[in-house]
Amino acid sequence: MMNYIFGALFVISVISAIITGRLEEVSNSILSGTNEAVKLTISLLGMMCFWTGIMKIADKGGITILLANFFSPVMRLLFPDYKKTSPAIKAICMNITANFLGLGNAATPMGIAAMKEMQRENPKKEIANNSMAMFVIINTASIQLIPTTMAILRKVHGSTSPFDVMPCVWISSAVALLIGIISAKILEKRG
Amino acid sequence: MDKIGPFFLPVLVLLIVIFGFTRKVQIFDVFVEGAKDGLESTFYIIPSLIGLITSINMIKASGALDVFTSFIAPFANKVGIPVKTIPLFLLRPISGSGSMAFINHIFSSCGPDSFVGRVTSVMMGSTETTFYAIAVYFGSVGIKNTRHTIPSALCADLTGFLMSILLVKLLF
Numbered sequence: 001m002m003n004y005i006f007g008a009l010f011v012i013s014v015i016s017a018i019i020t021g022r023l024e025e026v027s028n029s030i031l032s033g034t035n036e037a038v039k040l041t042i043s044l045l046g047m048m049c050f051w052t053g054i055m056k057i058a059d060k061g062g063i064t065i066l067l068a069n070f071f072s073p074v075m076r077l078l079f080p081d082y083k084k085t086s087p088a089i090k091a092i093c094m095n096i097t098a099n100f101l102g103l104g105n106a107a108t109p110m111g112i113a114a115m116k117e118m119q120r121e122n123p124k125k126e127i128a129n130n131s132m133a134m135f136v137i138i139n140t141a142s143i144q145l146i147p148t149t150m151a152i153l154r155k156v157h158g159s160t161s162p163f164d165v166m167p168c169v170w171i172s173s174a175v176a177l178l179i180g181i182i183s184a185k186i187l188e189k190r191g
Numbered sequence: 192m193d194k195i196g197p198f199f200l201p202v203l204v205l206l207i208v209i210f211g212f213t214r215k216v217q218i219f220d221v222f223v224e225g226a227k228d229g230l231e232s233t234f235y236i237i238p239s240l241i242g243l244i245t246s247i248n249m250i251k252a253s254g255a256l257d258v259f260t261s262f263i264a265p266f267a268n269k270v271g272i273p274v275k276t277i278p279l280f281l282l283r284p285i286s287g288s289g290s291m292a293f294i295n296h297i298f299s300s301c302g303p304d305s306f307v308g309r310v311t312s313v314m315m316g317s318t319e320t321t322f323y324a325i326a327v328y329f330g331s332v333g334i335k336n337t338r339h340t341i342p343s344a345l346c347a348d349l350t351g352f353l354m355s356i357l358l359v360k361l362l363f
Contacts, residue, residue: 002286009246013253020254029252033245040244040295041237049229056225058207061214105228112331119332127336128329136328136340140321141347146203147316153291154312157298163199165312168362172354173317180347187339 040156047152055103064101068093071100078138078181079131081121088117092135099142111139130188134181141180143173236288243292251296272356275307279314284321284348291315309363313355318348 017026072084072093082089091114098107114135122129128136147169154162211218250256260274267274275297283290294311301307321344329337 002289005282005285005289006242006246009250012255013246013249016255016258017249017253022252022254025252026249029248030245033248034241036248036295037240037244037292038237041233041240045230045233048233049226052229052232053222053224053226054204054207056221056228057211057216057218059225060216060221061207061211063210105232108327111328115328115332119334126334128334128338128340132329132332132334133338133340133343136325136337137343137347139328140319140324140344141351142319144316149291150294150312150316153294153298154303154308157295157303159303159308162303165309165316165359168309168313168355168358169316172313172351172358175354176317176347176351179350180343183346184339184343187343190339 043156044149044152047155048149051102051148051152052105055101058101059103059106064094064097064103064106067100068097071097078134081129081131086117088114088121088131091117095135096138096142099139100145102144102146102148111135130184133188134184137180137184138177141173141177143170143177236291239288240292243286243289244295247289247292247296273307273310275301276310276314276352276356279311280352283314283318283352284345285323287320287323290320306359306363309359310355313359314352317355318351321345321348 013026017023068090072089075089075093075096076082076084079089079092091110095107095110095114098104098110115132118129118132118135119125122132147166150169151162151166154165208218211221256278260277263277264274267277272280279290279293279297282293294315297311298308303309303312321341325337325340325344329340
């Protein structure tokens with residue numbers, strides 16, 4: 001998918017530059033774009049490292065496990081096929097907590113572990129069961145406590161208060177998650 | 192939020208450091224270890240950002256983005272969606288670095304504290320790279336038929352987008 005979009009962006013911009021006579025602007029934009037990408041990454045780098053460092057302290061202190069226990073009752077409602085002590089529920093809770101804390105690097109392996117646990121009890125190995133679908137839907141609408149990358153990007157571009165959109169982010173993702181869960185519950189009955 | 196803003200980060204850092212201390216974490220060593228992870232993952236996105244920021248810059252410079260937005264403007268205005276956010280709406284579920292590249296373009300042309308800047312910030316913060324997550328998780332166990340996953344996930348994404356516009360209109 002991304003390959004087509006990437007290709008289309010180039011084709012469309014060069015063709016439209018020929019039509020509108022903006023070839024020189026496009027030529028300049030290639031030079032400035034590459035430069036801008038590197039500059040942007042460098043300007044994000046310090047704050048990204050600081051933040052992943054701080055979050056690693058929280059993680060090593062066991063915050064993921066603490067919060068995962070806190071989320072566990074809700075998860076059991078959403079995944080009724082699994083018992084409280086099942087490894088699947090544990091992996092699901094850990095993954096969702098890690099996502100909540102913005103620990104993306106840690107969340108993905110836990111999520112894959114959760115999928116493998118769910119697949120073990122899945123009768124049809126090529127078809128997703130309700131729990132797997134629910135798990136992935138929750139992941140795609142993930143709630144993040146502090147949207148770090150976005151806040152840093154805002155700061156880099158001179159925002160006076162990069163964190164002021166956070167309440168909007170929380171409400172918006174909570175509503176999106178709710179709609180995702182409700183639509184999953186409705187659609188899963190259709191087979 | 193203006194009053195809480197400046198306190199937020201320092202207080203959060205303080206709480207995490209105290210939490211680490213009480214749990215006997217070697218905080219400096221662990222901090223350095225974590226920062227290395229950040230270094231790695233930030234550098235890791237450079238190649239895709241070079242490709243995508245450049246192609247988005249080209250599309251903008253060629254005038255094609257203006258043609259696209261003026262084409263959908265009448266429809267978007269009728270529904271109340273800011274026209275400039277539409278490309279993000281299309282890009283967000285497919286590519287994380289692509290949407291980051293687009294947000295970078297919005298922030299540098301409109302400013303992060305403008306209406307469009309805030310709406311795109313909330314959109315970026317409250318949605319995920321849906322198709323990437325679906326590919327990674329179902330791919331890891333060899334599931335071919337994902338049933339209702341994609342419709343439900345896109346439903347959630349659409350909700351996130353519309354809520355972002357609504358909330359920024361209401362709260363700012």
